[in-house]
Amino acid sequence: MKETFKFVPIINDNMIDISERSYLKYLFFASLYFSEGILLALSSVILIIYFTHKDISIATATLVGGIVYIPWILKFVYGPITDYFIVYGRKTFIILGGILGAICIFPLAVIDPKVALIPFTLLLFVSHIFILFLDVSVDAWAIQISKVHERGKINAAMYGGLFGGSAFGSSVLAIIASTVGFNMVFIIAGLIILLTIIFPFFVKEKKIVKERQKIASLVITEFKKKNTILIALFGFIVAINFGMLLFIIPDYMMNVLKLDMAQTGITNSAFPIATAIGAFAGGVIVDRWGRKKIMYIFLVIILIFSALLIIPDTWQILIFIYSMIGFLTGAALFSAMGALFMDITNPKIGATQYSILASITNFGEFGIAMISGMLVLMLGYNRFFLYAAWILGPALLILYFVKETKQ
Numbered sequence: 212m213k214e215t216f217k218f219v220p221i222i223n224d225n226m227i228d229i230s231e232r233s234y235l236k237y238l239f240f241a242s243l244y245f246s247e248g249i250l251l252a253l254s255s256v257i258l259i260i261y262f263t264h265k266d267i268s269i270a271t272a273t274l275v276g277g278i279v280y281i282p283w284i285l286k287f288v289y290g291p292i293t294d295y296f297i298v299y300g301r302k303t304f305i306i307l308g309g310i311l312g313a314i315c316i317f318p319l320a321v322i323d324p325k326v327a328l329i330p331f332t333l334l335l336f337v338s339h340i341f342i343l344f345l346d347v348s349v350d351a352w353a354i355q356i357s358k359v360h361e362r363g364k365i366n367a368a369m370y371g372g373l374f375g376g377s378a379f380g381s382s383v384l385a386i387i388a389s390t391v392g393f394n395m396v397f398i399i400a401g402l403i404i405l406l407t408i409i410f411p412f413f414v415k416e417k418k419i420v421k422e423r424q425k426i427a428s429l430v431i432t433e434f435k436k437k438n439t440i441l442i443a444l445f446g447f448i449v450a451i452n453f454g455m456l457l458f459i460i461p462d463y464m465m466n467v468l469k470l471d472m473a474q475t476g477i478t479n480s481a482f483p484i485a486t487a488i489g490a491f492a493g494g495v496i497v498d499r500w501g502r503k504k505i506m507y508i509f510l511v512i513i514l515i516f517s518a519l520l521i522i523p524d525t526w527q528i529l530i531f532i533y534s535m536i537g538f539l540t541g542a543a544l545f546s547a548m549g550a551l552f553m554d555i556t557n558p559k560i561g562a563t564q565y566s567i568l569a570s571i572t573n574f575g576e577f578g579i580a581m582i583s584g585m586l587v588l589m590l591g592y593n594r595f596f597l598y599a600a601w602i603l604g605p606a607l608l609i610l611y612f613v614k615e616t617k618q
Contacts, residue, residue: 216302223437228416236356241372243349246407247311247505248483250342252333253316253400254279256381259461260472261393265325269466271457275332277581282339283573293425301348301355302416304498308344308609309408315341316401320394326351333554342404347566350415354553354565367494368547370541374490377483383511385476429560430567435522438614439555439568445547445613446548446572449606451511452517452577453540455599459583460533463592468526485534497547502554502615510542510603510610519602521593539550548572 227235255276262272293304315338317595325333349369357365371397380403384396435441454597460482497505516535556564 227413228415234264237312237364237368238596239414239511240349240353241368241375242407242410243309243345244369245303245376245379246312246404247342247346248373249400249403250312250338250378250520251314251373251399252377252384252483254339255275255457256377256476257384257388257393257396259458260385260388260465261396261474262324262617263462263465264388264393264472265323267325268584269458269462270588272327272462273584274581275328275335275431276458277368277552277577277583278332279339280573280577280580282336284345284570284577286347286570287563287567288572290351290560290563291342291426293348293351294560294563296349300412300415300416301352303410304344304348305352306370306408308341308346308348309404309411312341312345313339313401313404313408316404318398319397322425350565350569354397354556354558356417356557358388359552363443364494366553367491369491369493370485370545370549374483374487374537374541378480378487381558382477385479386473388476389471389473426560426563430563431514431555432563433560434553441609441613442551442555443568443571445606445609446552446568447575448602448609449544449548449570450575451579451602452513452599453544454518454578454580454604455583455595456517456533456536457576457580457583459587459592459595461583462587464526466507467592468523468529470526473527478530481534482537483529484598486541486545487539489538489543490545491541492538493542493546494550496542497550502547502551503610503613504609505547507607509539510607511545514600514603514607515538516604518597520596520599523559552612556614 212506258276258279259269259272262275265319292303304482306356315334318334322334353365353369354447358492372422380400384400387399388396424591461475461479464470464478493505493509513536516532516539519532523532552565552568556568584600590598
Protein backbone atom coordinates (compact mmCIF):
# COMPACT_ATOMS: atom_id res chain seq x y z
CA MET A 212 0.00 0.00 0.00
CA LYS A 213 1.43 3.38 -0.98
CA GLU A 214 1.90 6.18 1.48
CA THR A 215 -0.61 8.94 0.85
CA PHE A 216 -0.53 12.58 1.87
CA LYS A 217 -3.04 15.35 1.95
CA PHE A 218 -2.90 18.94 3.12
CA VAL A 219 -5.41 20.06 5.72
CA PRO A 220 -5.54 23.82 6.33
CA ILE A 221 -6.22 25.10 9.84
CA ILE A 222 -9.80 26.36 9.98
CA ASN A 223 -9.12 29.90 11.29
CA ASP A 224 -9.22 32.10 8.16
CA ASN A 225 -7.96 35.11 10.12
CA MET A 226 -4.50 33.59 10.28
CA ILE A 227 -1.70 34.63 7.91
CA ASP A 228 -0.94 32.31 4.99
CA ILE A 229 2.83 32.76 4.52
CA SER A 230 2.92 30.32 1.60
CA GLU A 231 1.10 32.93 -0.51
CA ARG A 232 3.35 35.85 0.45
CA SER A 233 7.08 35.45 -0.15
CA TYR A 234 8.19 38.39 1.98
CA LEU A 235 6.24 37.07 4.99
CA LYS A 236 7.66 33.60 4.38
CA TYR A 237 11.22 34.94 4.58
CA LEU A 238 10.41 37.12 7.60
CA PHE A 239 8.76 34.22 9.42
CA PHE A 240 11.67 31.82 9.03
CA ALA A 241 14.23 34.56 9.77
CA SER A 242 12.50 35.50 13.03
CA LEU A 243 12.45 31.92 14.30
CA TYR A 244 16.09 31.38 13.42
CA PHE A 245 16.83 34.68 15.22
CA SER A 246 15.86 32.95 18.47
CA GLU A 247 18.33 30.18 17.68
CA GLY A 248 20.99 32.85 17.09
CA ILE A 249 20.42 34.24 20.59
CA LEU A 250 21.03 30.77 22.03
CA LEU A 251 24.09 30.35 19.78
CA ALA A 252 25.59 33.61 21.10
CA LEU A 253 24.77 32.65 24.67
CA SER A 254 26.35 29.19 24.34
CA SER A 255 29.52 30.24 22.51
CA VAL A 256 30.69 33.86 22.80
CA ILE A 257 28.96 34.76 26.09
CA LEU A 258 29.89 31.37 27.57
CA ILE A 259 33.60 31.92 26.83
CA ILE A 260 33.47 35.48 28.21
CA TYR A 261 31.59 34.31 31.33
CA PHE A 262 33.94 31.42 32.05
CA THR A 263 37.02 33.59 31.47
CA HIS A 264 35.55 36.14 33.89
CA LYS A 265 35.11 33.29 36.42
CA ASP A 266 38.73 32.10 35.84
CA ILE A 267 37.53 28.79 34.40
CA SER A 268 40.06 27.32 31.93
CA ILE A 269 39.57 27.43 28.17
CA ALA A 270 39.72 23.60 28.04
CA THR A 271 36.78 23.40 30.48
CA ALA A 272 34.91 26.20 28.72
CA THR A 273 35.11 24.56 25.29
CA LEU A 274 34.24 21.18 26.78
CA VAL A 275 31.07 22.61 28.35
CA GLY A 276 30.30 24.47 25.11
CA GLY A 277 30.70 21.25 23.15
CA ILE A 278 28.50 19.30 25.57
CA VAL A 279 25.59 21.75 25.35
CA TYR A 280 25.75 21.48 21.55
CA ILE A 281 25.54 17.66 21.59
CA PRO A 282 21.75 17.78 20.93
CA TRP A 283 22.57 19.33 17.54
CA ILE A 284 24.74 16.33 16.73
CA LEU A 285 21.73 14.16 17.63
CA LYS A 286 19.39 16.24 15.47
CA PHE A 287 18.44 13.10 13.56
CA VAL A 288 16.49 11.97 16.66
CA TYR A 289 14.12 14.94 16.63
CA GLY A 290 13.25 14.91 12.93
CA PRO A 291 11.59 11.48 13.02
CA ILE A 292 9.68 12.44 16.18
CA THR A 293 8.16 15.50 14.51
CA ASP A 294 7.47 13.51 11.32
CA TYR A 295 5.80 10.70 13.29
CA PHE A 296 3.54 13.15 15.13
CA ILE A 297 3.00 15.31 12.06
CA VAL A 298 -0.76 15.16 12.62
CA TYR A 299 -0.16 17.86 15.28
CA GLY A 300 1.61 20.03 12.73
CA ARG A 301 4.96 21.79 12.65
CA LYS A 302 3.66 24.85 14.48
CA THR A 303 2.94 22.95 17.71
CA PHE A 304 6.56 21.83 18.01
CA ILE A 305 7.82 25.32 17.16
CA ILE A 306 5.77 26.98 19.89
CA LEU A 307 6.38 24.38 22.59
CA GLY A 308 10.08 24.11 21.75
CA GLY A 309 10.58 27.86 21.95
CA ILE A 310 8.69 28.31 25.22
CA LEU A 311 10.32 25.38 27.03
CA GLY A 312 13.76 26.31 25.71
CA ALA A 313 13.40 29.83 27.10
CA ILE A 314 12.16 28.55 30.47
CA CYS A 315 15.35 26.48 30.87
CA ILE A 316 17.52 29.57 30.37
CA PHE A 317 16.01 31.67 33.19
CA PRO A 318 17.44 29.60 36.12
CA LEU A 319 20.97 30.12 34.76
CA ALA A 320 20.73 33.66 36.15
CA VAL A 321 21.12 32.32 39.70
CA ILE A 322 23.50 29.37 39.11
CA ASP A 323 27.24 30.01 39.45
CA PRO A 324 29.11 27.69 37.02
CA LYS A 325 32.22 27.79 39.22
CA VAL A 326 30.23 26.36 42.14
CA ALA A 327 27.61 24.28 40.29
CA LEU A 328 29.08 23.48 36.87
CA ILE A 329 26.98 20.35 36.28
CA PRO A 330 23.53 21.94 36.92
CA PHE A 331 24.55 24.95 34.81
CA THR A 332 25.65 22.72 31.93
CA LEU A 333 22.58 20.48 32.24
CA LEU A 334 20.08 23.34 32.03
CA LEU A 335 21.82 24.89 29.04
CA PHE A 336 21.95 21.41 27.46
CA VAL A 337 18.19 20.89 27.92
CA SER A 338 17.41 24.34 26.50
CA HIS A 339 19.16 23.25 23.28
CA ILE A 340 17.04 20.08 23.17
CA PHE A 341 13.80 22.09 23.19
CA ILE A 342 15.07 24.67 20.70
CA LEU A 343 16.00 21.76 18.42
CA PHE A 344 12.34 20.76 18.16
CA LEU A 345 11.71 24.30 16.97
CA ASP A 346 14.61 24.06 14.53
CA VAL A 347 13.72 20.77 12.82
CA SER A 348 10.08 21.82 12.53
CA VAL A 349 11.08 25.12 10.90
CA ASP A 350 13.34 23.27 8.44
CA ALA A 351 10.61 20.80 7.50
CA TRP A 352 8.03 23.56 7.11
CA ALA A 353 10.43 25.48 4.83
CA ILE A 354 10.98 22.41 2.65
CA GLN A 355 7.24 21.77 2.53
CA ILE A 356 6.24 25.20 1.20
CA SER A 357 9.30 26.19 -0.85
CA LYS A 358 10.27 25.54 -4.47
CA VAL A 359 13.75 24.69 -5.78
CA HIS A 360 14.30 28.14 -7.32
CA GLU A 361 13.68 29.95 -4.00
CA ARG A 362 15.48 27.66 -1.54
CA GLY A 363 18.68 29.68 -1.69
CA LYS A 364 16.71 32.74 -0.58
CA ILE A 365 14.87 30.70 2.07
CA ASN A 366 18.20 29.60 3.53
CA ALA A 367 19.47 33.17 3.25
CA ALA A 368 16.51 34.38 5.33
CA MET A 369 16.92 31.63 7.93
CA TYR A 370 20.67 31.95 8.36
CA GLY A 371 20.46 35.72 8.11
CA GLY A 372 18.11 35.53 11.09
CA LEU A 373 20.36 33.04 12.87
CA PHE A 374 23.50 35.12 12.58
CA GLY A 375 21.60 38.35 13.08
CA GLY A 376 20.49 36.93 16.42
CA SER A 377 24.02 35.75 17.11
CA ALA A 378 25.47 39.20 16.37
CA PHE A 379 22.82 40.89 18.49
CA GLY A 380 23.40 38.44 21.32
CA SER A 381 27.19 38.61 21.16
CA SER A 382 27.29 42.41 21.31
CA VAL A 383 24.25 43.45 23.35
CA LEU A 384 24.44 40.62 25.89
CA ALA A 385 28.17 41.25 26.36
CA ILE A 386 27.48 44.94 27.04
CA ILE A 387 24.74 43.97 29.51
CA ALA A 388 27.17 41.56 31.22
CA SER A 389 29.80 44.29 31.62
CA THR A 390 27.34 46.86 32.96
CA VAL A 391 24.73 45.05 35.08
CA GLY A 392 26.16 41.53 35.36
CA PHE A 393 25.61 38.10 33.88
CA ASN A 394 22.42 37.43 35.87
CA MET A 395 20.47 39.84 33.67
CA VAL A 396 22.04 38.36 30.52
CA PHE A 397 20.23 35.04 30.94
CA ILE A 398 16.90 36.68 31.83
CA ILE A 399 16.99 38.94 28.77
CA ALA A 400 18.08 36.09 26.47
CA GLY A 401 15.12 33.98 27.63
CA LEU A 402 12.68 36.87 27.14
CA ILE A 403 13.92 37.52 23.59
CA ILE A 404 13.35 33.87 22.65
CA LEU A 405 9.82 34.02 24.09
CA LEU A 406 9.05 37.14 22.05
CA THR A 407 10.00 35.40 18.77
CA ILE A 408 7.40 32.68 19.46
CA ILE A 409 4.54 35.19 19.17
CA PHE A 410 4.63 35.26 15.34
CA PRO A 411 3.80 31.52 14.82
CA PHE A 412 0.54 31.90 16.77
CA PHE A 413 -0.83 34.01 13.91
CA VAL A 414 0.42 31.88 11.00
CA LYS A 415 -1.85 29.43 9.18
CA GLU A 416 -0.41 25.96 8.73
CA LYS A 417 -1.45 23.41 6.16
CA LYS A 418 -0.88 20.20 8.05
CA ILE A 419 0.21 17.05 6.28
CA VAL A 420 -1.89 14.12 7.44
CA LYS A 421 -0.14 10.83 6.78
CA GLU A 422 -2.50 7.90 6.47
CA ARG A 423 0.35 5.41 6.58
CA GLN A 424 3.84 5.86 8.04
CA LYS A 425 6.87 4.43 6.24
CA ILE A 426 9.58 6.74 7.52
CA ALA A 427 12.29 4.11 8.06
CA SER A 428 12.06 2.57 4.59
CA LEU A 429 12.10 5.99 2.91
CA VAL A 430 15.14 7.07 4.94
CA ILE A 431 17.04 3.91 4.00
CA THR A 432 16.16 4.41 0.33
CA GLU A 433 17.36 8.02 0.34
CA PHE A 434 20.64 7.31 2.14
CA LYS A 435 21.52 4.44 -0.19
CA LYS A 436 21.99 7.02 -2.92
CA LYS A 437 25.64 7.75 -3.69
CA ASN A 438 25.04 11.48 -4.05
CA THR A 439 23.35 11.72 -0.66
CA ILE A 440 26.31 9.95 0.97
CA LEU A 441 28.82 12.27 -0.72
CA ILE A 442 26.89 15.38 0.31
CA ALA A 443 26.67 14.15 3.91
CA LEU A 444 30.44 13.48 3.99
CA PHE A 445 31.14 16.89 2.45
CA GLY A 446 28.98 18.60 5.09
CA PHE A 447 30.78 16.79 7.91
CA ILE A 448 34.28 17.76 6.76
CA VAL A 449 33.60 21.33 5.71
CA ALA A 450 31.90 22.08 9.06
CA ILE A 451 35.09 21.25 10.95
CA ASN A 452 36.60 24.57 9.82
CA PHE A 453 33.69 26.53 11.30
CA GLY A 454 33.72 24.47 14.50
CA MET A 455 37.44 24.97 15.11
CA LEU A 456 36.99 28.75 15.20
CA LEU A 457 33.71 28.88 17.15
CA PHE A 458 35.12 29.07 20.69
CA ILE A 459 38.76 29.89 20.00
CA ILE A 460 38.32 33.32 18.38
CA PRO A 461 36.60 34.82 21.49
CA ASP A 462 39.31 33.20 23.63
CA TYR A 463 42.01 34.69 21.36
CA MET A 464 40.45 38.13 21.73
CA MET A 465 40.49 37.99 25.52
CA ASN A 466 43.71 36.11 26.24
CA VAL A 467 45.99 37.23 23.39
CA LEU A 468 44.65 40.63 22.31
CA LYS A 469 43.58 41.41 25.92
CA LEU A 470 40.13 42.81 25.08
CA ASP A 471 37.60 43.25 27.89
CA MET A 472 34.14 41.63 27.99
CA ALA A 473 32.27 44.35 26.10
CA GLN A 474 35.05 44.75 23.51
CA THR A 475 35.18 40.99 22.94
CA GLY A 476 31.42 40.74 22.45
CA ILE A 477 31.22 43.73 20.11
CA THR A 478 34.30 42.70 18.10
CA ASN A 479 33.16 39.10 17.82
CA SER A 480 29.74 40.23 16.57
CA ALA A 481 31.42 41.26 13.31
CA PHE A 482 31.59 37.58 12.33
CA PRO A 483 27.86 36.78 12.56
CA ILE A 484 27.00 40.14 10.95
CA ALA A 485 29.29 39.32 8.02
CA THR A 486 27.90 35.78 7.92
CA ALA A 487 24.33 37.08 7.76
CA ILE A 488 25.27 39.44 4.90
CA GLY A 489 27.03 36.57 3.15
CA ALA A 490 23.99 34.34 3.62
CA PHE A 491 21.71 36.95 2.04
CA ALA A 492 24.09 37.49 -0.88
CA GLY A 493 24.65 33.77 -1.30
CA GLY A 494 20.94 33.05 -1.23
CA VAL A 495 20.42 35.17 -4.32
CA ILE A 496 23.40 33.98 -6.35
CA VAL A 497 23.07 30.23 -5.63
CA ASP A 498 19.50 30.24 -6.95
CA ARG A 499 20.81 31.91 -10.10
CA TRP A 500 24.20 30.23 -10.69
CA GLY A 501 23.95 26.93 -8.86
CA ARG A 502 25.28 25.49 -5.60
CA LYS A 503 28.61 23.84 -6.48
CA LYS A 504 30.13 26.70 -8.44
CA ILE A 505 29.63 29.16 -5.56
CA MET A 506 30.93 26.71 -2.96
CA TYR A 507 34.07 25.98 -5.00
CA ILE A 508 35.03 29.63 -5.33
CA PHE A 509 34.19 30.67 -1.79
CA LEU A 510 35.70 27.65 -0.03
CA VAL A 511 39.06 28.27 -1.70
CA ILE A 512 39.00 31.86 -0.43
CA ILE A 513 37.93 30.69 3.07
CA LEU A 514 40.95 28.35 3.07
CA ILE A 515 43.27 31.29 2.35
CA PHE A 516 41.74 33.58 4.97
CA SER A 517 41.71 30.81 7.62
CA ALA A 518 45.46 30.44 7.12
CA LEU A 519 45.85 34.22 7.44
CA LEU A 520 44.55 34.03 11.02
CA ILE A 521 48.17 33.47 12.07
CA ILE A 522 48.88 37.14 11.21
CA PRO A 523 46.65 39.31 13.50
CA ASP A 524 48.33 41.09 16.39
CA THR A 525 45.63 43.77 16.66
CA TRP A 526 41.86 43.53 16.86
CA GLN A 527 41.49 45.55 13.64
CA ILE A 528 43.38 42.96 11.58
CA LEU A 529 41.57 40.08 13.26
CA ILE A 530 38.13 41.59 12.70
CA PHE A 531 38.85 42.09 8.98
CA ILE A 532 40.07 38.51 8.40
CA TYR A 533 37.37 36.95 10.59
CA SER A 534 34.65 39.03 8.92
CA MET A 535 35.79 37.87 5.49
CA ILE A 536 35.61 34.25 6.67
CA GLY A 537 32.13 34.98 8.02
CA PHE A 538 30.87 36.50 4.77
CA LEU A 539 32.21 33.64 2.67
CA THR A 540 30.95 31.01 5.12
CA GLY A 541 27.47 32.54 5.06
CA ALA A 542 27.31 32.32 1.27
CA ALA A 543 29.08 28.98 0.74
CA LEU A 544 27.81 26.89 3.64
CA PHE A 545 24.65 28.34 5.07
CA SER A 546 23.00 29.34 1.81
CA ALA A 547 24.55 27.09 -0.85
CA MET A 548 25.01 23.94 1.23
CA GLY A 549 21.67 24.47 2.98
CA ALA A 550 19.95 24.72 -0.40
CA LEU A 551 21.81 21.62 -1.58
CA PHE A 552 20.53 19.71 1.46
CA MET A 553 16.96 20.81 0.71
CA ASP A 554 17.31 19.84 -2.97
CA ILE A 555 18.07 16.20 -2.16
CA THR A 556 15.57 15.93 0.72
CA ASN A 557 12.39 13.93 0.14
CA PRO A 558 9.48 16.19 1.32
CA LYS A 559 7.63 13.13 2.62
CA ILE A 560 10.33 12.79 5.30
CA GLY A 561 11.42 16.42 5.29
CA ALA A 562 12.18 16.74 9.01
CA THR A 563 13.82 13.31 9.22
CA GLN A 564 16.15 13.38 6.23
CA TYR A 565 17.16 17.02 6.59
CA SER A 566 17.82 16.55 10.32
CA ILE A 567 20.07 13.54 9.61
CA LEU A 568 22.11 15.57 7.12
CA ALA A 569 22.29 18.44 9.62
CA SER A 570 23.30 16.04 12.43
CA ILE A 571 26.23 14.75 10.40
CA THR A 572 27.32 18.32 9.65
CA ASN A 573 26.87 19.36 13.28
CA PHE A 574 28.95 16.40 14.43
CA GLY A 575 31.87 17.77 12.42
CA GLU A 576 31.31 21.29 13.78
CA PHE A 577 30.58 20.73 17.45
CA GLY A 578 32.62 17.55 17.81
CA ILE A 579 35.81 19.46 16.99
CA ALA A 580 34.61 22.53 18.94
CA MET A 581 34.37 20.41 22.09
CA ILE A 582 38.10 19.62 22.03
CA SER A 583 39.27 22.89 20.44
CA GLY A 584 40.49 24.24 23.77
CA MET A 585 42.71 21.22 24.34
CA LEU A 586 43.97 21.39 20.74
CA VAL A 587 45.00 25.03 21.17
CA LEU A 588 46.89 24.17 24.36
CA MET A 589 48.68 21.35 22.49
CA LEU A 590 49.33 23.07 19.14
CA GLY A 591 49.39 26.77 19.86
CA TYR A 592 47.20 29.28 18.04
CA ASN A 593 49.16 29.46 14.77
CA ARG A 594 49.31 25.72 14.06
CA PHE A 595 45.68 25.41 15.15
CA PHE A 596 44.57 28.02 12.59
CA LEU A 597 46.63 26.36 9.83
CA TYR A 598 44.93 23.02 10.52
CA ALA A 599 41.55 24.79 10.32
CA ALA A 600 42.51 25.97 6.84
CA TRP A 601 43.95 22.61 5.72
CA ILE A 602 40.71 20.69 6.42
CA LEU A 603 38.97 22.49 3.55
CA GLY A 604 41.23 20.73 1.02
CA PRO A 605 39.61 17.29 1.40
CA ALA A 606 36.18 18.97 1.40
CA LEU A 607 36.86 20.54 -2.00
CA LEU A 608 37.92 17.16 -3.38
CA ILE A 609 34.65 15.52 -2.28
CA LEU A 610 32.62 18.42 -3.67
CA TYR A 611 33.97 17.62 -7.15
CA PHE A 612 32.04 14.32 -7.19
CA VAL A 613 28.77 15.80 -5.87
CA LYS A 614 25.88 16.19 -8.32
CA GLU A 615 23.47 19.08 -7.86
CA THR A 616 19.82 19.30 -8.83
CA LYS A 617 19.24 20.97 -12.18
CA GLN A 618 16.78 23.84 -11.95
